Amino acid sequence: MAATNELHSVDVAVIGAGMSGLAVADGLIRAGFSVRVLEARDRIGGRLQGSPLDRGASWHWPGEHRVRALAQRCGVETFEQYRLGDALIDDISGVHRYPGNPIDVPAYRVVGGTFALAAALAAQVPPGTIHLGRPVQDISSDLHIASGDHRWRAHHVVIALPPALAVHAIALPRELPAGLIDVAARTPVWMGDSVKVVAHFSAPFWRHDGLAGAAMSRRGPLTEVHDMSGPDGEPAALFGFARAASMHADIETDILAQLIRMFGPQASQPIDILIQDWSREEWTTPPVAAGLPDYAMFGHPLYQQPALDGRLHWSSTETAGSYAGHIEGALAAAERTVASIVSTTARGALSQ
């Protein structure tokens, strides 16, 4: 770990140890670069959190080959999302049962939760690569990076956090084109305004009632619900999304009442109800995020090429040219960043 005030030189400094930053670090270390990952939180994973119960991302979908390839390479098992049974619609006229679950689409889950993917990637990089509790506050024009009293100097810097958060929380080099800063400031944070609620039960009782665990609700507070149990129903869980604006001190009572209304009295005794309000996560969602509606900013052409003479790279899921917003997008952005740095740099040349 860098000692206070000591300046450490490194080929590439990656800011953020979410899926994208970890994948960049892994790819570049394999290519022979020296890499440090500076992470603000005291944990890795970013929007992948919780094990085995996901508080962030849960699914990947058919065609998302990067996630599948990563899971296979790291020995992380996946399984199909449970979809069997009927779905529920909850509205002012009551709770209605819809045969055949028209709500859930085919999707895959990760055994142990999606955090297992981040943990597996982190295990691939040499000890000492990832520095936790290091919120970057400043990137200078000559790529000196500051986090409190800690300093690094890098040949390449990778911004692997939501662009709007980077613009809000980090003093960026003043040479960056105004157009790029404007695009970054206007790029929404995917799911940054969402609240994920996980209800953990001792058994997936809804399955025994012929229910898929899938529901849409116009009454709330959960607007949609899905089965989030592990393989073979263990651990048993339902999850739902709520609006950040609907949160209040006693929201758990309202959530429980809704689950009982929809799934019956067996829903009255969860082991736990986890409420994760991502809009209040300082290292995911800047205060301005609620006013960022323009998803056309995702994968903007300005993110596809590095700035500052090819030395400053954008690499969160929001910057991906494909699958932006998804885990697959975080990996796609990382792939582009690694290719860009490797293609412009002779192996090992930076360290000399």
Ligand SMILES: Cc1cc2nc3c(=O)[nH]c(=O)nc-3n(C[C@H](O)[C@H](O)[C@H](O)COP(=O)(O)OP(=O)(O)OC[C@H]3O[C@@H](n4cnc5c(N)ncnc54)[C@H](O)[C@@H]3O)c2cc1C
């Ligand atoms: C509730 C929810 C449900 C979701 N569901 C799905 C799903 O089912 N399927 C799917 O594919 N995707 C889903 N997503 C999206 C998915 O989680 C993201 O696409 C992916 O995790 C983004 O990875 P990332 O590395 O780009 O960004 P992040 O995970 O946000 O990582 C950024 C990292 O940067 C760190 N950081 C921030 N600021 C600083 C700073 N100043 N200095 C240092 N470090 C900093 C953060 O702490 C974080 O670790 C969901 C997201 C949420 C919130």
